[in-house]
Amino acid sequence: xxxxxxxxxxxxxxxxxxxxxxxxxxxxxxxxxxxxxxxxxxxxxxxxxxxxxxxxxxxxxxxxxxxxxxxxxxxxxxxxxxxxxxxxxxxxxxxxxxxxxxxxxxxxxxxxxxxxxxxxxxxxxxxxxxxxxxxxxxxxxxxxxxxxxxxxxxxxxxxxxxxxxxxxxxxxxxxxxxxxxxxxxxxxxxxxxxxxxxxxxxxxxxxxxxxxxxxxxxxxxxxxxxxxxxxxxxxxxxxxxxxxxxxxxxxxxxxxxxxxxxxxxxxxxxxxxxxxxxxxxxxxxxxxxxxxxxxxxxxxxxxxxxxxxxxxxxxxxxxxxxxxxxxxxxxxxxxxxxxxxxxxxxxxxxxxxxxxxxxxxxxxxxxxxxxxxxxxxxxxxxxxxxxxxxxxxxxxxxxxxxxxxxxxxxxxxxxxx
DNA sequence: AAACATGATTAACG
DNA sequence: CGTTAATCATGTTT
Numbered sequence: 301x302x303x304x305x306x307x308x309x310x311x312x313x314x315x316x317x318x319x320x321x322x323x324x325x326x327x328x329x330x331x332x333x334x335x336x337x338x339x340x341x342x343x344x345x346x347x348x349x350x351x352x353x354x355x356x357x358x359x360x361x362x363x364x365x366x367x368x369x370x371x372x373x374x375x376x377x378x379x380x381x382x383x384x385x386x387x388x389x390x391x392x393x394x395x396x397x398x399x400x401x402x403x404x405x406x407x408x409x410x411x412x413x414x415x416x417x418x419x420x421x422x423x424x425x426x427x428x429x430x431x432x433x434x435x436x437x438x439x440x441x442x443x444x445x446x447x448x449x450x451x452x453x454x455x456x457x458x459x460x461x462x463x464x465x466x467x468x469x470x471x472x473x474x475x476x477x478x479x480x481x482x483x484x485x486x487x488x489x490x491x492x493x494x495x496x497x498x499x500x501x502x503x504x505x506x507x508x509x510x511x512x513x514x515x516x517x518x519x520x521x522x523x524x525x526x527x528x529x530x531x532x533x534x535x536x537x538x539x540x541x542x543x544x545x546x547x548x549x550x551x552x553x554x555x556x557x558x559x560x561x562x563x564x565x566x567x568x569x570x571x572x573x574x575x576x577x578x579x580x581x582x583x584x585x586x587x588x589x590x591x592x593x594x595x596x597x598x599x600x601x602x603x604x605x606x607x608x609x610x611x612x613x614x615x616x617x618x619x620x621x622x623x624x625x626x627x628x629x630x631x632x633x634x635x636x637x638x639x640x641x642x643x644x645x646x647x648x649x650x651x652x653x654x655x656x657x658x659x660x661x662x663x664x665x666x667x668x669x670x671x672x673x674x675x676x677x678x679x680x681x682x683x684x685x686x687x688x689x690x691x692x693x694x695x696x697x698x699x700x701x702x703x704x705x706x707x708x709x710x711x712x713x714x715x716x717x
Numbered sequence: 718a719a720a721c722a723t724g725a726t727t728a729a730c731g
Numbered sequence: 732c733g734t735t736a737a738t739c740a741t742g743t744t745t
Contacts (some may be wrong), residue, residue: 306725394719527741535723550734571733572725579735 372481393543399506408448451509459471462498543595
């Protein structure tokens, strides 16, 4: 330990003016020699530049130089180990991994995906609608590739700077190793340190890139911010399903997928739509009545013949209970429509009043049956039964699956895809 | 610009 | 987990 202290001071080249160094020296002759060399080394800092340069050269060529050099290196290595051992870890790994994964997932650091855009465009084009959607996406994609480009150029710049700096330091150290005990191992370690520093800088770059991507993502892909209304067709299809399943407007997962495919939207969008639709319909049935009739008409048109026959039956034969699936459906409708019947009725009458034949107009069918129904049950349910509960839940579940309703419904839209 | 419509998000619930 | 109900934030209409 004492030797080390001395040596450190020596190597620092600051003090140690007249101290005799106690290096391990087996023979007296050589000790004299070494002492001489060390003396020269020690005093070199006190000399003028030219003088020192000359002396340096002299020392470099000295026959004992390699031996002394290696000894000094070894000692230095030993002293350094105790200091370094604690700080050699790399705590950056998990974080760096996370960032890397993220960037890879976002397609920033991964392979260039020029074909991906084309594929997506083709897919959306194949669906037919979704042009606006792909515009949005291309905008997003453009920004993303901008970020990626910046990221890559910066990364490359850092890489280059790192290499430059490394070679510079290596040259410097190699040069200095003529006058200082610097082992190749130490140079290597130095290089490692440099690399670590630069990679931490790179991590910062990655982090800020991630942030940028996230911001961009939230700005462009967060549909809440940039909400787009569904296409006319899509709402058409959704409404069709909704009103033709008004008794149980809860599409199954498969049905949702079908609708999603047909509407060029996602399944969760379908779920959202039905959630919103149900709650809003229930909340203000009257407001939707017109729409309901419209879509009921629309679906009825396709099944006009069958419906027409049934309606005639239910009207002519037995006003009370015609025993068809329509009756049940009617009851549901009357429940639904009970609230704003006035408006409703007016609409219906003005819309379809005179001609109640059966020219396919489903609204006719709707209006006829629901009129009867609503008059019946208005007193029962009362005008105040509006929302709250039981719009379709209790009254509906029984008829949803078992009754012939499903059969009739399936004629128009249920299985028609 | 205000009012309304609508898709998405959220907490609470069963 | 899927729903409901309330709410947000935007789109559309008036």
